[in-house]
Structures are given as structure tokens and as C-alpha cells.
Amino acid sequence: MVEVNLWSGLRSLTGGRQVVEVEASDTGELLRELVRAYPALQGPIDAGVSVAVDGRIIAGSLNEPIHPDSEVYLMQRLRGG
Amino acid sequence: MALDDRKSDFKFVGTRPDRPDGLDKVTGRAKFGADAHAPGMLHGAILRSPHAHARIVKIDASKAEAHQDVKAVITRADFSDKVPFKPGLEGEFWNVLENVMAGEKALYDGHAVAAVAATSALAARDALKLIEVEYEVLPHVTDVDKAMAPDAPVIREGAADYSVPEGMHPNVVRYHESGHGDVETGFAEADLVIEDSFVTEATHQGYIEPHACLASLGNDGKGELWCCTQGHWIVQKTCSALLGMETSNLRVTASEIGGGFGGKTTVFIEPVALALSRKANRPVKVVMNRSEVFRATGPTSSASMDVKIGMKKDGTITAAEGIFRLQGGAFPGAPGDMTAMCGFAPYNLTNVRQVGYDVMANRPKQAAYRAPGAPMGAFAVESVIDELCNKLGLDPIDVRLKNAAHEGTKASYGPRYERIGLVETLEAAKAHPHYAAPLKPGQGRGIACGFWFNHGGETSVSLALSEDGSAQLMVGTPDIGGSRASMALMAAEVLGIPYENIRVTVADTATLGYNDVSHGSRVTYASGLATIKAAHNAVEKLCERAAAKWGIPVDAVKWEDGCAVPSGPNAGDFDPMPLADITANMGSTGGPISGHFEATPEGAGVSFGTHIVDAEVDPETGKTAVTRYTVIQDAGKAIHPAYVEGQYQGGAVQGIGWALNEEYIYGEDGRLQNSIFLDYRIPVASDLPMIDTVIVEVPNPGHPFGVRGVGETGIVPPLAAIANAVSNAAGVRMRQLPMSPPRILAALRDNG
Numbered sequence: 001m002v003e004v005n006l007w008s009g010l011r012s013l014t015g016g017r018q019v020v021e022v023e024a025s026d027t028g029e030l031l032r033e034l035v036r037a038y039p040a041l042q043g044p045i046d047a048g049v050s051v052a053v054d055g056r057i058i059a060g061s062l063n064e065p066i067h068p069d070s071e072v073y074l075m076q077r078l079r080g081g
Numbered sequence: 082m083a084l085d086d087r088k089s090d091f092k093f094v095g096t097r098p099d100r101p102d103g104l105d106k107v108t109g110r111a112k113f114g115a116d117a118h119a120p121g122m123l124h125g126a127i128l129r130s131p132h133a134h135a136r137i138v139k140i141d142a143s144k145a146e147a148h149q150d151v152k153a154v155i156t157r158a159d160f161s162d163k164v165p166f167k168p169g170l171e172g173e174f175w176n177v178l179e180n181v182m183a184g185e186k187a188l189y190d191g192h193a194v195a196a197v198a199a200t201s202a203l204a205a206r207d208a209l210k211l212i213e214v215e216y217e218v219l220p221h222v223t224d225v226d227k228a229m230a231p232d233a234p235v236i237r238e239g240a241a242d243y244s245v246p247e248g249m250h251p252n253v254v255r256y257h258e259s260g261h262g263d264v265e266t267g268f269a270e271a272d273l274v275i276e277d278s279f280v281t282e283a284t285h286q287g288y289i290e291p292h293a294c295l296a297s298l299g300n301d302g303k304g305e306l307w308c309c310t311q312g313h314w315i316v317q318k319t320c321s322a323l324l325g326m327e328t329s330n331l332r333v334t335a336s337e338i339g340g341g342f343g344g345k346t347t348v349f350i351e352p353v354a355l356a357l358s359r360k361a362n363r364p365v366k367v368v369m370n371r372s373e374v375f376r377a378t379g380p381t382s383s384a385s386m387d388v389k390i391g392m393k394k395d396g397t398i399t400a401a402e403g404i405f406r407l408q409g410g411a412f413p414g415a416p417g418d419m420t421a422m423c424g425f426a427p428y429n430l431t432n433v434r435q436v437g438y439d440v441m442a443n444r445p446k447q448a449a450y451r452a453p454g455a456p457m458g459a460f461a462v463e464s465v466i467d468e469l470c471n472k473l474g475l476d477p478i479d480v481r482l483k484n485a486a487h488e489g490t491k492a493s494y495g496p497r498y499e500r501i502g503l504v505e506t507l508e509a510a511k512a513h514p515h516y517a518a519p520l521k522p523g524q525g526r527g528i529a530c531g532f533w534f535n536h537g538g539e540t541s542v543s544l545a546l547s548e549d550g551s552a553q554l555m556v557g558t559p560d561i562g563g564s565r566a567s568m569a570l571m572a573a574e575v576l577g578i579p580y581e582n583i584r585v586t587v588a589d590t591a592t593l594g595y596n597d598v599s600h601g602s603r604v605t606y607a608s609g610l611a612t613i614k615a616a617h618n619a620v621e622k623l624c625e626r627a628a629a630k631w632g633i634p635v636d637a638v639k640w641e642d643g644c645a646v647p648s649g650p651n652a653g654d655f656d657p658m659p660l661a662d663i664t665a666n667m668g669s670t671g672g673p674i675s676g677h678f679e680a681t682p683e684g685a686g687v688s689f690g691t692h693i694v695d696a697e698v699d700p701e702t703g704k705t706a707v708t709r710y711t712v713i714q715d716a717g718k719a720i721h722p723a724y725v726e727g728q729y730q731g732g733a734v735q736g737i738g739w740a741l742n743e744e745y746i747y748g749e750d751g752r753l754q755n756s757i758f759l760d761y762r763i764p765v766a767s768d769l770p771m772i773d774t775v776i777v778e779v780p781n782p783g784h785p786f787g788v789r790g791v792g793e794t795g796i797v798p799p800l801a802a803i804a805n806a807v808s809n810a811a812g813v814r815m816r817q818l819p820m821s822p823p824r825i826l827a828a829l830r831d832n833g
Contacts, residue, residue, distance in 0.1 A: 005495055008434075009244055009258035043243035052496035056783065058683045059537055073495035076257060076418045080536045080601020081343020081449030081793060 028062030048077030114293030114309030133751025191376025267400025271391025290339025312598025343449030379448020502715030527805030531797025536601025550661025557596025577643025602790020619676030684783015736799020
């Protein structure tokens with residue numbers, strides 16, 4: 001299981017939990033499993049999210065590997081100028 | 082520590098050769114957006130709403146359509162009714178369509194409501210006067226705090242997304258909250274807590290070249306578009322969606338670009354020109370004037386912010402909290418979340434909480450402007466830190482060093498940092514002669530740090546070798562900051578041929594795979610990474626040809642200084658084979674030699690900077706002069722240092738404008754009052770001191786040469802650093818930007 005840290009604005013969609021656990025070996029699977037476990041996360045994930053894995057911010061790729069002991073944060077999709 | 086004196090292992094990277102576009106630009110040979118012409122070309126002009134908020138009751142274009150010089154008139158109906166939409170035109174595509182041509186309502190002063198194509202630019206402008214529009218004027222709001230108030234007019238019902246808490250005004254369309262620890266506990270541990278409120282106005286990127294394009298869309302459904310843009314693939318994707326075309330039927334070529342800074346990452350006139358061309362069946366050119374650029378392209382958000390920070394007497398920050406409200410025009414998209422995530426990012430905080438609001442108002446749709454959202458937040462946060470330092474008698478660099486984020490720090494927005502260079506920029510600032518230089522009476526010094534994420538993005542690069550041993554590199558990212566030079570340097574480094582033998586072209590959408598926009602400080606990082614990999618790909622093929630010529634296995638050949646050489650004594654005794662000797666007969670040894678690379682690199686690496694500013698305030702007039710300015714920023718690895726310095730200096734200059742003079746001024750009627758450069762005051766050379774730069778190099782582990790993007794971070798600290806300098810010079814805390822002379826006089830007066 002991978003521990004996923006959410007931003008606190010998402011707590012209302014996960015029954016108050018800011019850290020959730022899902023089974024995932026890459027970023028795409030992580031997002032699919034998050035929605036399966038917490039369907040209300042579909043909205044923010046569709047709106048665009050990035051995933052930080054061990055400090056490296058994965059802007060949008062779905063095939064980046066995740067290990068069970070990885071530190072994983074869900075982040076709002078970044079935009080630049 | 083500045084690493085300028087470190088010996089480099091690079092031969093080309095880190096040198097400062099002449100820019101490849103220099104001669105074209107100084108002789109006028111460079112072709113910008115408005116420099117394109119086509120046989121039978123018409124000229125387009127756009128009718129814009131004079132009202133900040135109005136229902137469009139009726140548009141009667143019959144008189145314009147009957148005019149002999151007019152060949153087409155379009156309204157929203159030419160996009161939405163007569164064009165078969167692709168399924169899925171929703172979300173941001175819908176917002177962009179609504180922005181480029183108003184539907185039921187005009188949402189801001191300058192919003193496009195109709196357009197004309199005529200035989201001359203003058204005839205097109207005259208024909209606009211023949212279009213009769215009946216408006217029902219509605220109440221409007223342009224201020225962010227007023228737009229959130231219970232009695233504010235609703236701009237669009239139902240625009241809010243999942244994130245907005247119940248009970249908020251419908252103009253609040255997105256909400257972000259993040260952080261960690263417990264701020265109340267942290268504030269209780271502080272010796273001093275300061276809470277203050279700050280306001281910034283919208284500013285414009287102020288690029289010198291207005292938007293311009295030439296569109297041709299025939300009856301066969303095939304289109305050509307030449308335009309000034311930071312990303313022609315997003316133009317292709319958006320325009321084809323808005324016009325109901327197959328993407329590949331529209332070929333988009335990016336012109337030379339006279340500045341973008343984030344403002345040219347979307348479309349404004351391009352879909353209009355294509356729709357006019359389709360209706361008239363002739364090419365149509367549209368060129369914005371400066372007033373249209375100000376009224377109807379994408380300025381920054383304006384912001385209203387509350388920041389509270391607790392500090393111990395020794396300078397340790399115990400807690401930090403920020404509420405950031407950003408107004409982004411009549412559409413969702415203001416980067417309140419980015420402001421919130423970046424504001425406290427330079428610091429190693431146990432207790433932090435940040436909230437961001439995205440608020441709609443009757444203004445043009447905001448667009449990116451270098452590190453969108455971050456400069457405003459830094460202004461509020463770094464001002465409060467400065468005030469804490471003043472009140473506690475602490476050195477502002479020492480306090481920042483004490484609290485600085487480093488590798489392993491849990492960022493305010495969540496994850497732990499990889500290798501970062503904030504501490505190195507602060508140490509370089511402390512060691513810089515500027516920081517020790519005495520100030521004259523009436524002068525003040527300001528320090529501020531800034532953070533930006535940086536980005537990777539979809540990237541595709543091709544490299545083709547010529548028989549004479551020169552190389553052509555095709556990239557898909559318009560050159561907004563010297564990327565043709567830095568790409569050539571990186572390719573030269575891998576290939577081992579001179580910089581001058583590599584020509585870099587920004588290829589069109591039909592020539593190369595998809596490329597994300599030149600934004601997010603991504604080009605030197607991502608296109609650079611792809612260039613390096615494409616060059617390696619070509620080198621592999623060169624080694625194969627050499628191995629075949631020598632009759633040895635390919636793994637017995639390596640590439641050194643532009644030559645194939647045997648990889649060791651057992652590989653055989655052969656003289657080095659230069660690149661040009663291999664390409665000379667490549668047609669008969671296996672065919673043309675090219676290298677390719679496509680990927681979405683995900684290791685951009687975040688970036689930090691520290692700025693030192695001296696300012697002098699005239700108490701009689703309120704005028705501020707910036708007397709000395711030093712930018713210190715981590716570049717990871719500076720590929721072409723002169724361009725990196727230019728990015729640093731440019732960020733400081735735009736920040737000086739934003740801090741001291743630039744602002745969108747709206748009248749009570751909701752109309753923009755200062756839509757020309759005479760009234761919207763950007764800094765000119767005579768307003769500016771020499772801006773000194775220090776390039777810190779803490780390599781990014783996500784790039785083969787260590788590059789971090791440098792295009793955006795440079796505009797994050799200036800608002801705060803200048804505000805701190807001005808506040809310290811004037812002896813009164815400045816909480817509102819711009820710090821124009823009337824505001825400074827008022828602040829001095831209020832301070833007694």
C-alpha cells in the first residue's frame with residue numbers, strides 16, 4: 001500500500017482524511033485507485049492534479065513508478081508562464 | 082556560494098557565443114506576427130463591448146455586410162450555430178471560445194462581440210461602425226473583495242467547482258487549502274506575531290509585439306495559420322476545437338516573437354481570423370493595436386491578501402498563515418492556488434496553512450505572467466517577515482537563512498525538497514558587496530526570497546546532419562528567451578562540432594511531434610534535455626557507421642570531441658574519424674543520419690532566488706528611485722550565461738514596473754482608463770539602475786547538464802524586495818501596489 005498525502009482542501013471529499021492508502025505501482029494506477037476508493041476525488045483529478053513522488057513533482061505523466069515506501073503527495077496541477 | 086569560478090568540464094556549455102537571431106532582429110529581417118502577407122489577403126477587425134457587463138440583446142450587421150469593401154462579418158453564431166462542434170468542447174475550451182467571441186453577455190470592457198474582414202485595415206475598422214449592437218447594461222464588479230461580497234453581481238451562475246465551500250458567493254469559483262502542523266499552537270509559541278493585509282493591482286506583461294496572425298481556411302477544410310505565440314501546438318488544438326476541424330487539417334507556424342512572458346500561451350484573435358477566412362474564403366490578417374492588447378488579452382490577476390506570521394526573538398518562524406484572494410477576470414483560472422502554494426515555499430516551517438481563492442470579476446480573462454500567482458504572495462509574505470525583522474532587530478538575511486528550506490525540508494505545499502539552492506542564494510547575497518554597502522540618508526534596503534516550481538511538459542526534437550558535417554536542429558518551442566542559442570550549445574556539447582555549425586529552427590505543427598507551450602520555464606530544461614538525447618541518438622548512428630567502416634563491433638567505438646574513436650586498445654588501431662568524414666558519404670553507407678527524442682520529462686526541479694534592492698524616496702513628491710539592484714538566483718547550470726543574466730535582469734525590471742507604477746485602472750463605469758503605454762507606465766531604461774546578477778549553480782538532478790528553468794523565478798522576489806526597500810526608506814509599511822507617488826505621499830501623510 002502507498003500512503004497518499006492529500007492537500008487539506010480535499011478532506012471534505014475523503015471523510016475528513018488527509019492521508020489515504022491505496023495499492024499502486026505507478027502514477028496512473030494511483031489516480032485510478034484513489035477515485036475507486038474515494039469517488040468524490042474524480043472532480044479534482046479531472047480538474048488536473050500533479051503527483052509528487054519522493055519530492056519529484058510529476059506534472060502529468062501516468063507511467064512514473066511508485067514504490068510502497070515512496071513519499072507521495074497529490075498536488076494541484078501546476079501552470080506556468 | 083556562487084559557483085562561477087568552478088572549473089567546468091564542458092567545452093561549449095557555459096560559454097557566451099553570439100545569438101543566432103541577432104542580425105535578423107537588428108536589420109529588420111526577422112518576420113514577426115504582422116510581417117506575413119498572402120495573395121488576396123483581407124484585413125480583419127474586431128468590434129468590442131464598451132460595457133463591463135451587458136446582455137447582448139441584438140446584433141444587426143446588415144449594413145456592414147452590404148458594404149462593398151466588406152467580405153465577411155462574424156459573430157458568436159459563426160462558431161456555435163453554423164459549426165459542427167466536436168463532442169467535448171467544454172471546460173477551458175468553452176471558456177476560451179466565450180473569451181474570443183462573446184455569447185449571450187459581454188463580460189468585460191473590450192470583450193469581442195463581432196468581427197469584420199474587409200479589403201483594407203482601414204475599411205475593416207470603418208465597417209465596425211456599421212454594426213449595430215443593442216446591449217442591456219448589467220451591474221458590474223471589478224474589485225476582488227467586492228466581487229466576493231454578498232451583494233456583488235453574479236457573473237456566471239454555476240461556474241464554481243467542487244472545491245468551493247458552501248455559502249460563498251457564486252463569483253468564487255475555486256478554493257485551495259493546504260499546509261501542515263497546527264498554526265494556532267505555533268502562534269502561541271511566538272514572541273511576536275504580525276498580521277497584515279496587502280493589495281496588488283493587475284498588470285500586463287507589456288510585450289512589445291501586439292498579437293498578430295494571418296489565417297487561411299479554405300472550402301476543403303484545410304487551414305494554415307501564421308501567428309505570434311508561445312506555443313503553436315496549443316493554438317492548433319484550441320483553434321481546431323473551436324472551429325470544429327480535425328486537428329491535423331490546421332497547420333500552425335509560429336512567427337518570431339516580440340515578447341510573451343506567459344501572455345501568449347492561449348489564443349485571442351487566431352480563431353476569429355480563421356472563422357473570417359472560412360466565411361470570406363480568402364486569407365485574413367488580424368493585428369491588435371495596443372489598446373486592444375490591454376483591454377482584451379490576459380493581464381495578471383489582482384490580489385487581496387492577509388498574512389500572519391509568528392516569530393521567536395531569535396528569528397525562528399513558529400507559524401505562518403496566508404489567505405490569498407485572486408481575481409482573474411470573468412472566467413475561472415486565477416492562480417490563487419499557486420499563490421498559496423508558493424508564498425511560504427522558501428521556508429522550513431513546522432506550522433503552516435495557506436488558502437487560495439479564484440474569484441471572477443468583470444475584467445479580461447487573466448493569463449500567465451512569469452510564475453503566475455507567485456509574485457503577489459511573495460510580496461505579502463516577505464513584507465511581514467521584513468516587518469518582524471525590523472521589530473525584533475534582526476538581520477533579514479540571517480533570519481531567512483535560519484528558516485530557509487533545504488534538501489529534505491517538508492515544503493509548505495507538501496512534499497520534501499530534492500536538492501535545492503535557496504541557502505546558496507542567501508549566502509551569496511550576504512557575501513555580496515551590495516549587502517555591505519552603506520546607504521545614504523533617505524535610502525532603504527530590501528531583501529526578499531522567491532520560489533517557483535518550473536515545468537517539464539510534452540517535448541519532441543529532431544536533429545538532422547548534413548553531408549558537410551553541420552547540423553539542423555528542429556525544436557517545437559518558440560524562442561522567447563534565447564533557446565535557439567542554448568539548444569545549439571547543448572547539441573554542440575554532445576556532437577562535438579562548433580556552435581556556429583548548428584542551425585536551430587522552430588518547426589511548425591506539421592513537421593514535428595506535439596510540443597507543449599514555451600512556458601513554465603521549461604524550454605532550456607525540457608527541449609534542452611530532448612536536444613541532448615536527440616544528439617546522443619545521432620551519435621549512436623555515427624558510431625555504427627564508423628564501426629562498419631572499421632569492421633569492428635559498434636560497442637568498440639565511442640564518441641570523443643566530435644570524432645568516432647576506438648573505445649580501447651583491444652578495439653583496434655584507427656585514427657579518430659571526424660563527424661564530417663562519416664556524414665560525407667552517409668547516403669551510400671546507410672542513408673541520412675538523424676536523431677530524435679520525444680518524451681514528457683518530469684524532473685524540472687524547483688528554483689529559488691534572493692534579491693537585494695536599494696531605493697530612495699523623495700518625501701516632497703513621493704517619487705521612488707531604485708538606486709541599486711542585485712539578483713541572485715539558482716540556475717542549476719547556466720547554458721548560455723548572458724541569456725540567464727538577461728532573464729534575471731528582465732524579471733527585476735518587470736518587477737520594478739509592477740511594484741512602482743504599473744496597474745490596471747478601472748473607472749466607476751467598469752471601463753479601463755489607461756489602455757495605452759502613455760498612461761500605463763512601464764519602466765524605461767532611464768528609470769533603471771544597472772541590475773547586477775549572480776548566477777548560483779546547484780545542479781538539478783533531473784537534467785543531464787543540471788539545468789533548472791530560469792525564466793520565471795526572477796519576477797517572484799522583486800515586488801517584495803522593492804516594497805521592503807521603499808518601506809524602509811519611507812519609514813512606513815507599504816501594503817498596496819503599485820507604490821506610485823500619490824500612494825507614497827498618502828502613506829507618509831497618514832504616518833504623520
